[in-house]
Amino acid sequence: MKILIVTQYFWPESFRINDIALALVERGHEVEILTGKPNYPQGKFYKNYSFLSKSTEFWNDIKIHRVNLISRGKSGGLRLMMNYLSFAIFASFKAFFIKGNFDKILVYEPSPITVGIPAIIYKFRKKTPIYFWVQDLWPQSVTAAGGIKNKTILNALENLTRWIYKNSNKILIQSEAFRNILLVQKVNNNKIIYYPNSVEDFFVVQDPSxxxxxxxxxxxxxxxxxxxxxxxxxxxxxxxxxxxxxxxxxxxxxxxxxxxxxxxxxxxxxxxxxxxxxxxxxxxxxxxxxxxxxxxxxxxxxxxxxxxxxxxxxxxxxxxxxxxxxxxxxxxxxxxxxxxxxxxxxxxxxxxxxxxxxxxxxxxxxxxxxxxxxxxxxxxxxxxxxxxxxxxxxxxxxxxxx
CATH class of the missing domain: 3.40.50.2000 (Glycogen Phosphorylase B;)
Structure with a gap:
């Protein structure tokens, strides 16, 4: 299969999706990544990266399409919102120009939910099915972790979340307990698949170092x-x-x-x-x-x-x-x-x-x-x-x- 992974975070940032991509390549699949410029968790761009740095690179035979975004800074509410929205906007624009055809799109969503927008843009272009892997529940996690209580904002995020789920072919959940929340959000139970996280194969039992x-x-x-x-x-x-x-x-x-x-x-x-x-x-x-x-x-x-x-x-x-x-x-x-x-x-x-x-x-x-x-x-x-x-x-x- 030829798979496009859409994720706001990717190597050299440390997220589970890095190993998933490597594992798929090990199995003989062709994988490309649509992601942002690395800046998590410090809030500033990693060395050799900037707003204007190169947009394409390779890592372990994986082609990475990097888009501009506003870095997280100190992760204050407004700056974080700008970080999320800027990735969604620039990645959606990039989705219009990525060459080639993919068999499947895998979206990795540890937050924000807006990572689904560029995937849907690409789906509209190429009719490619989306597999949306939910790590964080939205908009609930925005209230829990970010303290946002404004009903207008939460209603807007709820509507956005439902739209993204509706336009995804399958919803993967990292915890079976997520299922009831998604059902309340009008996701068809047949679309929901329990798929938990694993870890890289170097996490093993070893003697004290x-x-x-x-x-x-x-x-x-x-x-x-x-x-x-x-x-x-x-x-x-x-x-x-x-x-x-x-x-x-x-x-x-x-x-x-x-x-x-x-x-x-x-x-x-x-x-x-x-x-x-x-x-x-x-x-x-x-x-x-x-x-x-x-x-x-x-x-x-x-x-x-x-x-x-x-x-x-x-x-x-x-x-x-x-x-x-x-x-x-x-x-x-x-x-x-x-x-x-x-x-x-x-x-x-x-x-x-x-x-x-x-x-x-x-x-x-x-x-x-x-x-x-x-x-x-x-x-x-x-x-x-x-x-x-x-x-x-x-x-x-x-x-x-x-």
């Missing part, structure tokens, strides 16, 4: 990796770290990543005198994550308390499971269900720092054998539900026959 270990503090290491954003509820994490520090100073909270809440975390570290307890290690290449994970005693995943977030399986859960580590979770709904069902760790409800602190202290009291058992359970569950080749097989089947 000596090179990483010497860079980490002594003690029981709770590690978070990913976006330091509003949705990840660092308010609760920092309050829990403060509580834990008064009981057990040997518990260390190690944070890998960057994002709009990083300054907040830095301020809380100083305010709560947690310089020895919370360690920020900055951003690192995604392929270095298994080495970091191997040196952690458990891995932390968190989300704010919101009905929409409770329907989501955060993609880092698959990464954590694949590396065979115990998981400490502060979230509701589907994500917590997976951790419990896998018998892979301890779960506290979202936005409950006292309970998260209690679970962290309980995790630190487990003996090595109990922690190893949780880690084994993690990998077993991953292999049965989220393994990469298993899900690429499923995607090929969906694109061929659904």
């Amino acid at each position: 000596p090179e990483v270990l010497i860079t980490l503090p002594k003690g029981f290491k709770i590690m978070f990796a990913g976006n330091i954003g509003e949705s990840q509820d660092f308010d609760t994490i920092m309050e829990a770290a403060k509580i834990v520090s008064k009981v057990n100073k040997e518990i260390k909270w190690i944070i890998l990543g960057d994002g709009r809440k990083k300054t907040f975390v830095e301020e809380k570290i100083k305010q709560y005198n947690l310089m020895d307890n919370v360690i920020l290690l900055g951003s690192h290449p995604v392929n270095s994550m298994p080495g970091f994970f191997s040196c952690a005693d458990c891995l932390l995943v968190s989300l704010k308390k919101d009905y929409i977030f409770s329907l989501t399986i955060p993609s880092k859960i698959q990464s954590y499971l694949a590396c065979g580590k115990p998981i400490l979770a502060s979230l509701d709904g589907e994500g917590g269900r997976v951790v419990k069902e896998a018998k892979a760790g301890l779960v506290s409800e979202a936005e409950n720092p006292q309970l998260l602190a209690g679970k962290a202290l309980a995790m630190a009291k487990l003996n090595p054998q109990e922690l190893r058992e949780m880690g084994k359970n993690s990998r077993i569950y991953f292999d049965a539900n989220f393994e990469r080749e298993l899900l690429i097989d499923k995607l090929e089947y969906i694109l061929n026959y659904e």
